[in-house]
Amino acid sequence: CHRLSSSYVARMRYLFSLKEDEQVCRDALSSGTFYLFHSLRPLLQKKHSGYLAPKSNLVELKEMLDTLGGKEQKLEDSVLIGCSENLMPQFALDLGKELFLVISRRFEKPALESYLQGTFIELRKALFLLNGNVAPLLSKAQALLRWHDNNQYCSKTGQPTQKNIAGSKRICNANGIIYYPQMSPVVITLVSNGDWCLLARQETFPAGMYSALAGFCDIGETVEEAIYREVAEEVGLEVESLMYAGSQHWPFPNSSLMIACHATVRQGHTEINVNKFELENARWFSLEEVKEAFQHKRIPPERKDGTVPVWIPPKLAIARQLIEEWVQRQMVKESCATTPA
Numbered sequence: 001c002h003r004l005s006s007s008y009v010a011r012m013r014y015l016f017s018l019k020e021d022e023q024v025c026r027d028a029l030s031s032g033t034f035y036l037f038h039s040l041r042p043l044l045q046k047k048h049s050g051y052l053a054p055k056s057n058l059v060e061l062k063e064m065l066d067t068l069g070g071k072e073q074k075l076e077d078s079v080l081i082g083c084s085e086n087l088m089p090q091f092a093l094d095l096g097k098e099l100f101l102v103i104s105r106r107f108e109k110p111a112l113e114s115y116l117q118g119t120f121i122e123l124r125k126a127l128f129l130l131n132g133n134v135a136p137l138l139s140k141a142q143a144l145l146r147w148h149d150n151n152q153y154c155s156k157t158g159q160p161t162q163k164n165i166a167g168s169k170r171i172c173n174a175n176g177i178i179y180y181p182q183m184s185p186v187v188i189t190l191v192s193n194g195d196w197c198l199l200a201r202q203e204t205f206p207a208g209m210y211s212a213l214a215g216f217c218d219i220g221e222t223v224e225e226a227i228y229r230e231v232a233e234e235v236g237l238e239v240e241s242l243m244y245a246g247s248q249h250w251p252f253p254n255s256s257l258m259i260a261c262h263a264t265v266r267q268g269h270t271e272i273n274v275n276k277f278e279l280e281n282a283r284w285f286s287l288e289e290v291k292e293a294f295q296h297k298r299i300p301p302e303r304k305d306g307t308v309p310v311w312i313p314p315k316l317a318i319a320r321q322l323i324e325e326w327v328q329r330q331m332v333k334e335s336c337a338t339t340p341a
């Protein structure tokens, strides 16, 4: 076959074959690497340079199953999550599923952690401890493992579903319906009006945290329609223009696809009317206030009057990207305004 134009294309073609050809994927299990989870918590190891997510191979997993009394065919509970630059297939395996626990109490978290010399940590915490590109891979792995765990039965026939080797789908044994892992599309919008941007908070947010407006798309809705609706619903404003800014897989509480946009509203109609069923508060923030909010990392200490200073979600969240882009734009505007002609 002709040389594929790039190694990226070769990687994507190999990933495709892993998902579509059961034998190719079965063979890949013996050459691939495995990220381990326990009840959806990824395994992390603390090294002098910080935390890392260790990778196991099939031989090590088989040794572990022998030692702890698990059964080898459970390795087929693994799901394909990617393929490294050097074409190494990457899998994820949850050892905390009740199937393992029934086989051997030695698959309980503490026993496994001492055997594997690591700790199974809540994903939200783990993402703060890790850097680089392993965080999105672990988010994707957890989302896929959760999806399989929640879709053991066909929602039409009630019969058990079977995953394919790669875990890219589940099939109903009774009537052949194919289920594919789902993400819920969520629009996240930073509304700005000249020198002001609109930030909001829900009661459930940590004290002091403000973010951009977000909302799940309703079925059949376009991204644009969801943004118009969510902004009208949450703060009573009418969006006039939109600009796509990026997207992000967000695994909390389930798998969401965040679609981020900047928006402006109809001039002269900027009076916010907060929908108290959805939000605790929403208001316009000046550049100075946003820059001040950026100074705080996590929840800042309470002031004497009991209020908590405003802070913005960390870099992990695409809301931060939107707000930083707005700040950048404002600062360029300011520097142009002060630069003599």
Ligand SMILES: NC(=O)C1=CN([C@@H]2O[C@H](COP(=O)(O)OP(=O)(O)OC[C@H]3O[C@@H](n4cnc5c(N)ncnc54)[C@H](OP(=O)(O)O)[C@@H]3O)[C@@H](O)[C@H]2O)C=CC1
Residues within 6 Å of the ligand: 184, 186, 188, 211, 212, 213, 214, 215, 216, 217, 218, 248, 250, 252, 253, 254, 256, 258, 278, 313, 316, 317, 318, 319, 320
């Ligand atoms: N990464 C980031 O930067 C940010 C991510 N987010 C995420 O975006 C998501 C949406 O934000 P949020 O403001 O809560 O959303 P919404 O404004 O849509 O309000 C949440 C409501 O949406 C409904 N809902 C819940 N799950 C779904 C679903 N899967 N499909 C359709 N509707 C659903 C529920 O309504 P009902 O009660 O009627 O069922 C829920 O009360 C959240 O999961 C949040 O974690 C939010 C802000 C920043």
Ligand SMILES: [Mg+2]
Residues within 6 Å of the ligand: 213, 214, 215, 216, 234, 278
């Ligand atoms: Mg919302």
